[in-house]
Amino acid sequence: MTPRCEKRLEGLHKTLVSVVYRADELLRGDVRFIVVEGLRTPEKQAHLVKVGASKTLNSRHLTGHAVDLAPWIDDGDGRPENGEVRWDWPLFTPIANAMKRAADEMGVKLVWGGDWRTFRDAPHFELDRRQYA
Numbered sequence: 001m002t003p004r005c006e007k008r009l010e011g012l013h014k015t016l017v018s019v020v021y022r023a024d025e026l027l028r029g030d031v032r033f034i035v036v037e038g039l040r041t042p043e044k045q046a047h048l049v050k051v052g053a054s055k056t057l058n059s060r061h062l063t064g065h066a067v068d069l070a071p072w073i074d075d076g077d078g079r080p081e082n083g084e085v086r087w088d089w090p091l092f093t094p095i096a097n098a099m100k101r102a103a104d105e106m107g108v109k110l111v112w113g114g115d116w117r118t119f120r121d122a123p124h125f126e127l128d129r130r131q132y133a
Contacts, residue, residue: 011039022102066126
């Protein structure tokens with residue numbers, strides 16, 4: 001996990017952070033990911049709704065119960081800090097599988113935005129509201 005990713009995990013629920021770290025361990029040598037965003041301000045959330053990047057002002061990002069992860073592809077130099085974020089849908093599947101497996105191992109109910117029927121959100125993972133208020 002890069003220092004930039006660790007910084008973006010600050011303020012998130014400790015259980016969610018643990019799931020992210022475990023998923024990172026599970027993916028070693030396979031697909032890597034970067035933490036795009038964790039905790040959000042109400043102002044940032046309102047902006048995302050305004051531009052159509054979110055559909056709610058009640059995001060789990062506001063309470064530290066959600067994180068956005070994206071595939072981080074090595075640009076060829078072998079140094080993760082010089083990689084490239086990719087948004088190709090198939091690249092999110094191994095990340096989602098690792099996050100779900102990590103959550104299952106830990107007994108954590110996790111929701112992946114890629115499983116939503118409407119407004120599918122591949123980078124988004126959140127702690128289930130029924131288990132984590």
